[in-house]
Amino acid sequence: MVAPSSRAVADVTSSPAPDLLIEAHGLTKTFGDFTAVDGIDVAVPRGEAFGFLGPNGAGKSSTMRMIACVAPITSGSLRILGMDPVSQGPRIRARLGVVPQQDTLDLELTVRENLYIYGRYFGMSRAALRPKIDDLLDFAQLTERADAKVEPLSGGMKRRLTIARSLINDPDILLLDEPTTGLDPQARHVLWDRLYRLKQQGVTLVLTTHYMDEAEQLCDRLVVMDAGRIVAEGSPQQLIVAHSTREVAELRFAPGENAAAAERIGGLLDDARERAEVLPDRVLLYVADGERALARAHEAGLSPISSLVRRSTLEDVFLRLTGRSLID
C-alpha cells in the first residue's frame, strides 16, 4: 500500500481555521427530567482521533448527535468548526461526515443511488460524484451489489454502506457512532486502514466504540463517560497508567470457587494499588508483576484450572472506572 506522499491538509479556505474543531463547555442534554449528558467539557483539535467510551446509556450517542448538529443542546456551549450549531447548522454539517449508531439508509433506493443522492444533499455535482461513488463502492466492497436495493442487504453490508456514505463529501470531521458494530473482522480492518489514512490527511475523527482494541488502535485521546459525565480522560496509555496496574493475572477456578479464592488471594497482594476483581468466570489480579502473583497463589495452596498473565489494557481501565463489563 502506498502512503500518501505528503500530509495533505484539509481544505480550510472556506472558513477561518480554529485550532479546536470541537469545543464544548458544560454540554448538557436532557430528555424531560432525565439528564443524558451532564455538563461535559470536550475539546478536539484539528487532526486528532478522539474517542468516547462508556457503558450503554452513558450518553455517548446523545453527545455525538449534538456534535453532529442534529440534536439541539439543552445548555452549555458548543462550537463546531468555530461555528454555532443553532444558527449555522447547515454550514457545519456540510463539512461533517456522520455514521449514526443506527443506519439511516434510504431503503427505497439502490446502493449506488444512496451514495449519489446523499452527495447531492451536500450540493455536489453529478460529475464530481461519479468517480467518488465508484471509489466508495469499492471501499465498502459493494461494487457487485451496486444496483441492488438496500433493503435486503445484510446488516454488515448496510453498515459498510453507511460508513461509505459518510465519506462522500470529504468531511473535515468524521463522526462515527459505533462504526464497526456488526462488521466482520476483515471489514473492520479495511475500515481501520481507511480511517488511519484519513487521519493522515488531516481529517479529525470522533468515534464511540465498545471495542477496546479499536479504541487503542485508532484514538489519540479518549474520554470514558458514565451516567452522562466524563470520568476519565487521556491517551490510551495514560489511562492505563493512571487507572490500572502494569500487568493482570487471570485465574480460572472451578465454578463457584472464584469468590472464595479471590478473598484468599486478596490478602496476598503487595500494596494498595494492587487488587483482585471477581468476574463470574474468573478472578483478575491487578498487579505490577503477574508471574510473581501467580507463584504466590500457588504457594498459598490455590490451584486454578487455568491461568495467564497479560498486560493491562483499556478494558481493565473501563472495568475499573465503570464497574461493569464492557458489553453488557
Place this chain on the structure above:
Amino acid sequence: MSAPTIAPGARASATFRILPPGMYAGRSHVVLERAFKVYRRGWMLIFSGFFEPLFYLFSLGTGLHNLVGTVTGPGGHELSYTAFIAPALLASSAMNGAIYDSTMNVFFKMKYGKLYDAMLATSLGPLDVAVGEIGWALIRGGLYSAGFMIVMVAMGITASWWAAAMLPAALLIAFAFGAVGMAVTTYMKTFQDLDMVQVAVLPMFLFSGTFYNLHVYPTWLRIVVQCLPLNHGIELLRALNAGVLDWSMLGHVAYFAVMAALGVAVTAKRLDKLLLR
C-alpha cells in the same frame, strides 16, 4: 480561541430572513430529485392515482344523469350533471392527493423510514426537506390535474378558456391542503392519529357540494359548509370552468393563500421539533 464567523443567513435570500437561522440551504430540488428516482420504479402507483376521480366522473356523470337532470351552475347556467361535478372532483382530488402526501407519506417516512434523519445529517435544512416534499406533492398533483383537465376538454365540458386557469387554481388548493396537512402531521405521535385525518377529509369530500348544490341544506349547515376550505375550492374551479367570473373568486384565492401561509408558518416552526430532537 478566535471564532470570527460570518453572520448567519447573510447569504440567505430575503424571503427566508424571517425564519429561524439554519433552516434553509436553498437545495430543495435535490429532495425532488430523490423522489423522481424512487418513483421511476413505482410509476404504476403514481399513475393509478390519476384514475380515481375519473372513475367517479364516468360513473356518477353517466349514471345519475337521468336521475338528477340538469343542475344550475355558476351564473345561473344549466349544466349537465357531468359538467357540474367534474370541476368539483378536480378540487376534491387536489385535496385528497395533497393530504395523503403530506400526512401519511410524511408520517411514515419520518417515523419508520428514518429518511429525514439522513437528510438532516447533511447540509440540508428542515425547510429544504419540507419545500422539497411539498413541491413533489404539487408536481404529482399538477400532473393528475392536467390529465383530468384533458379528459374534461375531450368530453366537451369546459365552457371557456378560463378553464385553463383551473390548473394553477388546483395547485393552489393542493398547496394549501398540503401545507396544513404537514403542519398537522407535526403534531402526530402514533399512526393511529392518521385516522383523524380521515375524519376531517371524508365529510369534507361528501358535504362540500361536490355532488349537489348547497341549497338542499338547512341554512345553518350551508353556512358551516361554506366555511370549509374544500367548498371554496369547488366554487372556484366551478366558476373557472364555466367562465363565469366575479369578485368572490378573489375571496376563495385569499382563503387558500392564508391557509397555505398558516400551514407553512406552523410547519416551519414545528419542523425542528419534528425532525431535530
Place this chain on the structure above:
Amino acid sequence: MSAVAAPASRSHLWQVVEYQLYVGRRIWRSMFIVGVFTPLAYVLSLGIGLGTVVNNHGNSLGVPYLVYVAPAFLTAAALQIAAADAAYPIMAGFKWIRTFHGMAATPLTPAQICDGQLMWVALRIFANSVVYLAIMAAFGGTERWWVVLCVPIATLTAMAFAAPVAAIAAIMENEGNGFNMLFRFIVTPMFLFSGTFYPVSELPEWGRWLAYISPLWHGTELARGSAIGHIGGLAVLGHLAYLLLWFVVGLVVARWRFGVRLSK
C-alpha cells in the same frame, strides 16, 4: 450488572391497565370511524343530500332515494372492509409478524388457519352491517322488515370477495403494492359501477357487463330486493349461486395456498 428486579408494585399494575385502556381506546376509535362515522357521512350526504335532488327531479325509482341507495351502501361498505381485512392482516401474518407460521407449529392445519381468519372477517362484517342497518333505520332509510336480510346478504357478498383476496394475500410474496392496485383498480370501480347509486340500466352496454361480472352488483341486487321487494325468486337463486361460486372458488384456492406457504 445489578440483577435486582423491581417488585411488581400496585402502580405497575395500574400502568398495565392504563396501557390497555389506552391501546383499546385507539382501536375503538378506529372501529368507530369505520363502523359509524363513515356510514353516517354517506347516508347523510349522498342518501339524504343527493336524495333531495333526485326526489325533487321526479324520482323514477319508485321509492325515496335513501331507501334505494342505503342497502347498496351497506353492501358496498361490507365488501370494502372485508377486502381490506382479508388483504393486509393476512399478508402481515405471513410476512411481517409471521403469526401463521407460529400457529402452523401447533396441531392446527393450514386450512383451519385460513378458515379461522375468514371467520373472523365474517364476524366483523356481520357486526358492522348490523350497525349500518341501525343507522339506515334511524334516518328513515328502511320501509319493511325484510330489510334485515341485508345483513346476511352483505356478509355473504363481502365474503365472496374476501375469500379470493385472502388467496391473493397468501400467494403474494412481495409487499403490498399489489393491494394498492387491487383497491384502486378493482374495489373502487366496483363500488362505482355496480349499480350502487343508480340502476345499471343507466350505464352503457360495456358498463353493464362490468357490473354483471362484479360480485358487488349481485349482492346489491339481493340487498335492494330485500329492502324494496320487486325481485323474482329465480333472480334471487341466480345471484346467490354466483356469490357462492366466488366464495367457494376463493376459499379452495386460499386453503391450498395457505398449505403451500406454511409447508415451506
